[in-house]
Amino acid sequence: MTTIGSLSPTHWYNLAADFPEPLPPALHPATREPLRAEDLEALFPRALIDQEMSTERFIAIPEPVREVYAKWRPSPLIRADRLERALGTKARIFYKYEGVSPAGSHKPNTAIAQAWYNAQEGTTRLTTETGAGQWGASLALACSLFGMTCEVWQVRSSYEAKPYRRYQMEVYGSTCHSSPSELTEAGRAILAKDPQTTGSLGMAISEAVEVAVAHQDVHYALGSVLNHVMLHQTVIGQEAIAQLVQAGVEQPDVVFGCAGGGSNLAGLGFPFIGRNLTEGTSSRVVACEPAACPTITQGEYRYDYGDVAGMTPLLKMYTLGADFVPPAIHAGGLRYHGMAPMVSHAVDQGLMDAVAVPQDEAFAAGLIFARSEGVIPAPESTHAVAAAVEHARQAGQGETILIGLSGNGVLDLPAYEAYL
């Protein structure tokens, strides 16, 4: 029988099977009727569309995907004993570290799966958007493993500030454009209105989707937000459950994960929520978002577009509005106006909490972490670290805290330098 925790999961875990109330469906942007599978066929392979709509509890991970996962998974679960001493906390702190992947973050977990399903159906090229560049680099990596190439639209502010991620995509044989670009109608329209725009994920999505829709052999891939992306990331939390049990922890009291589009948080947190719902555990899961882009804590829970141009389906989610352009904070991966529908629904159903963390607090916590544990957390991950540090300072004896460290900050060192 398949269970939720495993050191080497054979299945992804689908929280949609266990929601007390069903997940509100995505709506067609023109008809506002629930989306049908065929509406997505211009963008995604059939297997991913099925996953997007599935309420099966467990979905088998294809063997070739597991083989690639095995190159760095299970990712380490590390006791933060040095951080505990630095804080003088009574709590035990663990972190689940996704920075050991070839791309330095959790993103390959879904990139590998998406590339493989596309390759199986004969796709030769993928398009996508990227913010800080972690997703673009991860999809480029995945494409190189399965004989495809990838065309990435990167949010202009990151494209200019962070050339290393673009080099990474090129090493993997893919190409990267600054978004908005002159290459698409959506891009040209945005540039005509505001030539100086710093760009946004919403704009870049419009561009990547437009190109995929226009070409028969080109598909689109999204690095967060959608249900199948949340699904693929659940290897993180499933491994963490098994690793904690190995370390003698039946259940952590609280799990902190950073939340931009929601995939890291869902990957870590959904297996714990699934256990809470079906096995009677009571681990609290907390979404940690930036105060500058406070989607859950300040947004509305309603239907909205995933992109600026209104080309995507309408998604029921916490949103700051599809035209919201977040300030150019350093945690580029958290600059998204919406929040994954599954994460939003989990919050709405009371299965998950959320906090907003100011950027300075996040970096301060990142420094404490780096100087005690050695690993420099990605700016995104520092939001989870900051929330955990604050919690740990008041925690009682015997409490156990789990931090999701979604990536390392090696390519974000200029951001730390700016903070220092």
Place this chain on the structure above:
Amino acid sequence: MTTIGSLSPTHWYNLAADFPEPLPPALHPATREPLRAEDLEALFPRALIDQEMSTERFIAIPEPVREVYAKWRPSPLIRADRLERALGTKARIFYKYEGVSPAGSHKPNTAIAQAWYNAQEGTTRLTTETGAGQWGASLALACSLFGMTCEVWQVRSSYEAKPYRRYQMEVYGSTCHSSPSELTEAGRAILAKDPQTTGSLGMAISEAVEVAVAHQDVHYALGSVLNHVMLHQTVIGQEAIAQLVQAGVEQPDVVFGCAGGGSNLAGLGFPFIGRNLTEGTSSRVVACEPAACPTITQGEYRYDYGDVAGMTPLLKMYTLGADFVPPAIHAGGLRYHGMAPMVSHAVDQGLMDAVAVPQDEAFAAGLIFARSEGVIPAPESTHAVAAAVEHARQAGQGETILIGLSGNGVLDLPAYEAYL
């Protein structure tokens, strides 16, 4: 009984115990007499001096050092099945991947140990030199873990081309100067002679040593070359031996490691050589050096200084001459005029081979590796990959190749971009 292979070594392995002929001693730069322990006391703590001169076969790893190691060790041993298919080789290829450490390379293995011994003896500050910056960042990391700070002289060409490593040192609370600097007599003398110099490791060593000698509470740390550094790195090869056995490989036929100062190569290779000498195995160990800095393949085996100013002891080693300034190749970690005395002696005794790899071949192999295995190798490591790739193309059925992947190339992406 302590043996050489272990997944979680309790001891470092010292090849000096098993050399068929004893290692030629280091000589005092003034008297040319064999160095005495007290000659080194201005630079190093007593425990490291003892290790430098020891011929004990196994030296216990202090528990606090093992605890830090355990945060990322054992480092992964990965079957390169995708690279094998890309090459169409009959051989099995494995790589031992040190890039998962918090600094992204093998350097913390000795940095942690050196910082700990210094902290035990009351040192509050360390000085060192660094080329590409991997060593400086690793020592800064180690110092932050044991309540010290570190002052790093970085070779000017790298200081200017690679600011990220400096940011990394600053995140860990240390400082980094461009070398040659105006802060030391050695630096001022070099600048007076050649204000436009690109710098060299030899120059940076002179500066760091000068400052350590001048201050009572300041010690110096070296990231390669010396015997105690080779010793600390042997956790790599010891783990690899045990991991290969787990994978059903009693002994690899050939082990490729890149060689600059020699510590990565020694760490990976010495345990295999030790087994060859004492247990009858016959794994061939190959030093892979850059054609632009061909210390072993083109240098002389003789006594020479470790630095430009002639402040270090005289070491019997393969050398291109202490005043050799290597061209500014991308593999900054391999730009050293000499080679560790223990590695040099191993070559001289016929226990190890050497090959020189041109930079373009190294990058070409790095790209093949990245696009098949996912991990982008450090430019240093690509030299070992290139030699392994060439070997694999002609290898027979059943041969097993081990590559030492000393680090990842994430902070060296501009070098790949330049190659592309």
